[in-house]
Amino acid sequence: MELDIRKKKILQAIIKNYLETGEPVGSRTISKYTDLELSAATIRNEMADLEEMGYIFQPHTSAGRIPTDAGYRLYVDDMLESRTEELQKESERLHARSEELERREEELLSSEGSIDDRVGHIESVLKDVVKMLAANTNYTSVVSMPQTGRNRLKFVQLTKIDEDKLLCTVVLEGNIVKNEMIRIKEEIDQQMLLRLNLLLNSTLNGLTLQEINFDMAARTAEQAEQYGSLVSEIINHIAATIGSADGIEIFTSGARNIFRYPELSDSMRAGELISTLEEKELLTELMSDEETEDGNRSTGIQVYIGQETSLSSMKDCSMITATYEFEKGVYGKIGIIGPKRMDYEKVVDALNNVTDSLDRKFGKGKK
Amino acid sequence: MELDIRKKKILQAIIKNYLETGEPVGSRTISKYTDLELSAATIRNEMADLEEMGYIFQPHTSAGRIPTDAGYRLYVDDMLESRTEELQKESERLHARSEELERREEELLSSEGSIDDRVGHIESVLKDVVKMLAANTNYTSVVSMPQTGRNRLKFVQLTKIDEDKLLCTVVLEGNIVKNEMIRIKEEIDQQMLLRLNLLLNSTLNGLTLQEINFDMAARTAEQAEQYGSLVSEIINHIAATIGSADGIEIFTSGARNIFRYPELSDSMRAGELISTLEEKELLTELMSDEETEDGNRSTGIQVYIGQETSLSSMKDCSMITATYEFEKGVYGKIGIIGPKRMDYEKVVDALNNVTDSLDRKFGKGKK
DNA sequence: TGTTAGCACTCTGTTAACATGAGTGCTAAC
DNA sequence: GTTAGCACTCATGTTAACAGAGTGCTAACA
Numbered sequence: 001m002e003l004d005i006r007k008k009k010i011l012q013a014i015i016k017n018y019l020e021t022g023e024p025v026g027s028r029t030i031s032k033y034t035d036l037e038l039s040a041a042t043i044r045n046e047m048a049d050l051e052e053m054g055y056i057f058q059p060h061t062s063a064g065r066i067p068t069d070a071g072y073r074l075y076v077d078d079m080l081e082s083r084t085e086e087l088q089k090e091s092e093r094l095h096a097r098s099e100e101l102e103r104r105e106e107e108l109l110s111s112e113g114s115i116d117d118r119v120g121h122i123e124s125v126l127k128d129v130v131k132m133l134a135a136n137t138n139y140t141s142v143v144s145m146p147q148t149g150r151n152r153l154k155f156v157q158l159t160k161i162d163e164d165k166l167l168c169t170v171v172l173e174g175n176i177v178k179n180e181m182i183r184i185k186e187e188i189d190q191q192m193l194l195r196l197n198l199l200l201n202s203t204l205n206g207l208t209l210q211e212i213n214f215d216m217a218a219r220t221a222e223q224a225e226q227y228g229s230l231v232s233e234i235i236n237h238i239a240a241t242i243g244s245a246d247g248i249e250i251f252t253s254g255a256r257n258i259f260r261y262p263e264l265s266d267s268m269r270a271g272e273l274i275s276t277l278e279e280k281e282l283l284t285e286l287m288s289d290e291e292t293e294d295g296n297r298s299t300g301i302q303v304y305i306g307q308e309t310s311l312s313s314m315k316d317c318s319m320i321t322a323t324y325e326f327e328k329g330v331y332g333k334i335g336i337i338g339p340k341r342m343d344y345e346k347v348v349d350a351l352n353n354v355t356d357s358l359d360r361k362f363g364k365g366k367k
Numbered sequence: 368m369e370l371d372i373r374k375k376k377i378l379q380a381i382i383k384n385y386l387e388t389g390e391p392v393g394s395r396t397i398s399k400y401t402d403l404e405l406s407a408a409t410i411r412n413e414m415a416d417l418e419e420m421g422y423i424f425q426p427h428t429s430a431g432r433i434p435t436d437a438g439y440r441l442y443v444d445d446m447l448e449s450r451t452e453e454l455q456k457e458s459e460r461l462h463a464r465s466e467e468l469e470r471r472e473e474e475l476l477s478s479e480g481s482i483d484d485r486v487g488h489i490e491s492v493l494k495d496v497v498k499m500l501a502a503n504t505n506y507t508s509v510v511s512m513p514q515t516g517r518n519r520l521k522f523v524q525l526t527k528i529d530e531d532k533l534l535c536t537v538v539l540e541g542n543i544v545k546n547e548m549i550r551i552k553e554e555i556d557q558q559m560l561l562r563l564n565l566l567l568n569s570t571l572n573g574l575t576l577q578e579i580n581f582d583m584a585a586r587t588a589e590q591a592e593q594y595g596s597l598v599s600e601i602i603n604h605i606a607a608t609i610g611s612a613d614g615i616e617i618f619t620s621g622a623r624n625i626f627r628y629p630e631l632s633d634s635m636r637a638g639e640l641i642s643t644l645e646e647k648e649l650l651t652e653l654m655s656d657e658e659t660e661d662g663n664r665s666t667g668i669q670v671y672i673g674q675e676t677s678l679s680s681m682k683d684c685s686m687i688t689a690t691y692e693f694e695k696g697v698y699g700k701i702g703i704i705g706p707k708r709m710d711y712e713k714v715v716d717a718l719n720n721v722t723d724s725l726d727r728k729f730g731k732g733k734k
Numbered sequence: 735t736g737t738t739a740g741c742a743c744t745c746t747g748t749t750a751a752c753a754t755g756a757g758t759g760c761t762a763a764c
Numbered sequence: 765g766t767t768a769g770c771a772c773t774c775a776t777g778t779t780a781a782c783a784g785a786g787t788g789c790t791a792a793c794a
Contacts, residue, residue: 026757062757062773179544255645256638271623278622393786406738429744429786
């Protein structure tokens with residue numbers, strides 16, 4: 001069987017209607033809803049075909065039709081295609097369309113000082129953005145802090161805080177900073193500290209977690225004379241620190257929006273969803289900046305429908321993510337989680353706007 | 368009317384029964400449940416009295432009775448009293464009783480190195496603890512990072528990271544560390560950086576946020592000669608950093624446990640609760656380490672029943688918090704949120720155990 | 735005077751029967 | 765290929781009946 005234009009139009013009409021109402025949609029509705037001027041009976045025949053092709057299904061005999069994941073997929077792909085075309089042709093119009101949204105974002109993001117304060121405040125900026133996004137879309141939204149690709153060490157520094165405490169500051173490429181307080185057994189003098197700092201920096205600079213191994217820790221420790229054991233422990237700590245930076249930090253907002261959608265809000269489903277949002281580890285996979293080279297990568301928009309996320313807790317959800325650039329080569333992701341019948345179009349627009357703003361604010365230099 | 372022993376026993380029986388079943392409890396049940404050997408009719412009379420006194424109420428005519436907040440209060444206060452007595456008399460038994468619980472905690476908390484790694488890992492330790500607590504109690508649990516009382520500045524350090532970036536590391540009393548990346552307009556040499564560090568430390572050391580005002584920023588800036596404007600901006604950043612440290616960091620776990628309790632799990636209520644758990648700001652008040660000097664302060668256990676939290680989202684919940692000591696004088700709180708009919712006794716025990724473990728691990732030196 | 739048995743009354747939750755309405759598939763006619 | 769008509773199915777909502785649990789009250793009892 002072939003998916004001709006008419007079938008596609010009907011499918012689109014079904015989906016659009018279902019997105020709006022959330023109710024199974026019947027042939028009569030479509031007959032009136034579209035400009036196809038077809039009777040309900042005809043539509044019924046076409047719908048039977050569409051069902052056979054796997055794009056729609058009936059929740060029970062004698063109910064209207066609901067899109068399947070495949071149906072959504074088709075719809076979304078079409079939408080994304082026309083969206084990117086549109087984007088290329090007249091990106092301004094896109095902005096104008098959600099003008100109000102953007103105005104609010106601008107307001108939120110613009111607050112300049114004579115020092116560029118962008119780096120220190122990412123966390124709060126992202127929290128604000130994710131909050132606003134959730135409030136504007138009525139879906140749950142999620143953002144990940146920028147992730148350094150390989151987490152190369154850029155700079156280490158030990159500082160004496162108390163007689164028995166050293167502060168170990170680790171800066172990774174992409175200017176991710178981590179601290180660790182280390183308690184030491186015997187006091188250490190400033191002179192020695194300076195030497196240790198030099199030693200650590202010269203040895204560890206530019207290395208990734210994988211490259212800091214037992215062997216080199218031992219060799220470095222040797223050079224530190226009587227502080228050998230201390231140094232090797234410090235290196236362990238540094239490795240652990242880098243490792244912990246590998247865990248992506250994620251913020252969520254608008255979890256309660258789940259309850260707006262009956263298909264997600266029964267105890268079981270909602271509980272599972274809330275869990276994954278709270279524990280965040282499970283979201284890591286979805287929010288990590290993996291390198292896929294499919295067509296949509298250009299706009300950075302990625303759509304996961306139902307099972308496509310491979311998280312069982314999200315089998316009734318869709319998720320849309322977009323990538324923003326923090327520093328050159330350092331990306332983070334921002335996403336929206338909603339019911340499968342979410343307003344994909346609106347969400348894609350909203351995410352595009354947000355990432356534009358973030359890119360302007362952070363990455364690609366302000367306009 | 369007087370609350371004699373018999374009435375108290377009946378009230379206790381009602382509450383105990385309600386905690387177990389979650390159903391309104393009737394006179395017949397009590398007549399059998401207690402060792403008072405009274406007929407249902409008698410109990411009914413007493414219950415009418417208890418209702419008049421405001422300790423119990425009927426959800427509707429011809430239903431059993433449910434405790435009011437006042438009823439719970441009475442019950443909890445009695446329980447806490449006997450608990451602390453018991454604690455003083457034979458604290459070992461208490462430990463033995465929840466032996467299994469404690470074993471798990473110990474396992475979780477004990478992992479020693481030759482460097483004392485306690486400081487760097489609080490965050491992960493607390494996350495583990497809160498997770499375990501939620502899993503063991505089947506309630507939602509919450510923990511706050513240690514809060515420095517007044518957030519005095521202990522140490523500042525500027526470090527050059529790139530030509531145009533300084534890393535500003537701020538250490539507050541209680542060894543809370545904060546970083547901020549500052550982008551500067553013109554490069555600065557090491558010599559000058561050293562001087563700025565000295566200047567900043569000598570000026571700001573020991574100050575709280577309140578004490579860092581515009582006036583002194585100006586005076587300090589003067590001393591920095593051509594870097595005056597830079598210094599005053601840096602001071603602003605430092606102030607902001609301290610300010611942000613005032614915001615308590617809170618982790619939650621087991622939010623989904625809300626759905627175990629029907630009285631919390633309808634969309635409205637659950638949504639509101641999830642929101643306050645997600646946004647955390649609202650919890651700040653409850654989790655901040657204010658100095659009350661009521662009796663229960665000794666054990667650090669605090670119980671909020673229903674409206675007592677003053678959060679409307681938690682009007683159907685109870686919350687129990689306990690205080691743990693991180694460093695001398697630096698406390699954090701750990702708490703449990705559940706339905707009003709939660710198992711107060713079990714939760715108090717669990718919290719006592721957890722804070723004991725944390726104190727042993729962090730504060731009062733390992734045993 | 736405190737306690738108890740008995741009884742009428744109230745409210746909830748469940749079940750069954752029934753009507754309604756939306757939607758389908760199929761057939762026959764256009 | 766399209767449409768009108770019709771019988772059939774299924775979910776939903778309403779109503780009535782009924783059992784069960786619990787109360788308050790009264791009268792009897794120790």
